[in-house]
Amino acid sequence: LTSGEIIINKNLTIDGSALASPVTISGNNNSRIFYITSSTVSITRLRFINGASNEGDPGDWDGDGGAIYLQNSSTVTIDRSEFANNHAQYNGGALYIFSNSSATLTNNVFTNNSTLHAGGAIRDSSSPSVIVTGNTFVGNTANEGGAMWASSGTEVLTNNTFYNNTGDGTLYVWEILNLNNNTFVGDDGVTVRNSFADLRMRNNIIGSCLVIGGIISVNINNWIVNGSCSPAFSGDPLLLPLADNGGLTPTAALQPGSAAIDAGDNSTCVTYDQRGVARHDGDGNGVVTCDLGAYEAGNMRCSIIQGSDYAFSNQSNVSIHVNPTAGSDLGCLYVDEVPVNHPEATGITNGLHLRTGKYWHIEGFQSDGTTPANTFNVNLTLPYTSADSTSRVCKWLDGGGAGFGWDCDDAGATHTTYSTGVSVTRSGLNSLSQWAVGQHVGPTAVSLSALSVTSPVPWSAVVAVGLLMGVGLWYTMRKRVKNWAD
The missing domain is CATH 1.20.5 (Single alpha-helices involved in coiled-coils or other helix-helix interfaces)
Structure with a gap:
């Protein structure tokens, strides 16, 4: 923007979903981007960057809403968009919701937005309804409410991930706030501050919780790392770093063996996780129970019997045959399908090589389900609709072996077989890692x-x-x- 904010005062739909890449609108660190008043607005797949609302005194609208200011009974729906590096002097680094306005936010990413006062990414003030689903908040900063200040109406936050946000509480609660299956990584947490505040939380993973005023009226199967606010679980939930694990927004996966797997309350759990993956039986006990937080982990099968086959129907029918091995300590198998290309996958534009839209995190454990197994031998079968004589099952070396790259059984493929158009099998494996399947694969490491x-x-x-x-x-x-x- 070169001439100030864009004022929207009539109903409008802005849809960038048909474009190859999102439309980017920058405030050039000099201007707010949208000022929405008395309107119903739908926004899809836009990038709001470097918006700035730095003028006025505390309480003046000039210092609120770095990217978007919403007022006068407006309604906004924002989907698959990004807010990055926006700043407001006082409230709502990215978005300020005011004067009986409502917002529905779905599958967005809020990164490095900031304000000096309240709501590093979002400040909700005088709003009847704010629905926040499937979003990721990273590195947002405020004095109070590093990611969001919720101070009016009823807010519902479902399947969101919060990572490395800073302030007095990642979420600052002044009214009714419903938290359902959200993941707060590290120290990110919730502060309940006002006498009218009412926190209702179900099946979340939260770093910390502080009640200064108000109440927690619902507290069902929550994991709070530091043990505050009387949680059902505490301690380390074994979360992996934020990553592209499939879906529209980054998530923090649960590690194999996490006690948060299958620890949810099915009567209050969300049916799908943040990526859209259905809840399933994760611990191999035969009962489908949801995981805590916004990420549904893979499947664990225990009580492993040598000479048996184990199919993982929820992981695209990956199959593992356990070969009889003297001294084997393999008691459990874990498979987690990631529905995106591996970040180190080789490939070309027509989709050959290892860029097939998915890869698998596969591990073997001893009978306790947490200690890595050391002695075993298995055959791994991965589904592949283009399977032929050139197809390979490839192990990511992760810096081991001769160099960075993949082990694809390229030396004659003596351990590889295939079923045309169905699957590829790699035999005689005595170590597990991340795996991908593809065709026309060549060496990617130089020795x-x-x-x-x-x-x-x-x-x-x-x-x-x-x-x-x-x-x-x-x-x-x-x-x-x-x-x-x-």
Whole structure:
């Protein structure tokens, strides 16, 4: 924007979903982006960045809502959009909801928004209804309510993830707030502050909880890391870092063996997780029970019998055959399908190689379900509708072996078989990791042992290979240190 905020005072639909990439609107750190009044507005797949509302005195609208200011009984629906690096002087770093207005926010990402007072991403004031579903809040900052200040009406937050937000409470509660299956990573938590505040929470994972005024009227099967607010569970829930685990927004996955798996209350659980994955039997006891938080973990099968086959129907029918092995300590198998391409997948534009839209996190444990198994031998079968003689089941080395890359049984494929158009099997595995399946796969790691000092390869070629390896290593490490808070 070069001439100030855009005023919207009539009903409007802005839909960028048909475009290859979202439309980006920047306030250039000089202007709020949208001022919405007396209107019904629908926004889909836009990026609001560098909005700024830095003028006025406390309580003046000029200092509220860095990206969007909503007022005068307006209604806004925002879906699949991004709010990044917006700032408000006083309230609502990204979004300020005021004067009997309502908002429905679905599948959005709020990153690094800030305000000096209340609601680093969102401040709700004088609103009858705010519905927040499937969103991710990362690195937002405020004095009170690092992600959101909820101070009027009834707010319902379902299947959201909060990561590294800072302020007096990630959520600051002044009225009625319903929390259903949300995940708060690390110290992110909830502060109940006003005498009228009423927190109603079900099946959440929360870092901390503080009640200064008001009540907690509903407290069902919540995990609060520091043990505050009388939770059903406390301690380390074994969350993995924020990542693209499929779905429209980043999530924090549960590690295998987490006690939060199958710990929910089915009568109050949300049917699907933040990614849209259906709740299922995660601990292998034959009973479908939801997990706590916004992420539904994979499947664990225990009481493993050597010589038996184990199918994981909720993970696209991955199958594992356990070969008889002397001294085997394999007691449990864990499979978690991630419905996106592996971040290190090789591939080309037509979808060959390992970019098939999914990969699997597969592990073996001893009978306690938490201690890694050390001695076992299994055959792994992965589904693949393009399976043929060139198909491979590939193990991500994660820096092990000869170099960074994949082990795809490329040396003659002596351990690989396939069923045309159905699946590919890799036999004789004695270690597990992250796995992908594809075709026309070639080596992706270069071994120094492949270069002989007696070979006729010119030194210039050796230097070139070394330079390529260095660039590849730099690129890989660069990708690994990048996180969603950038």
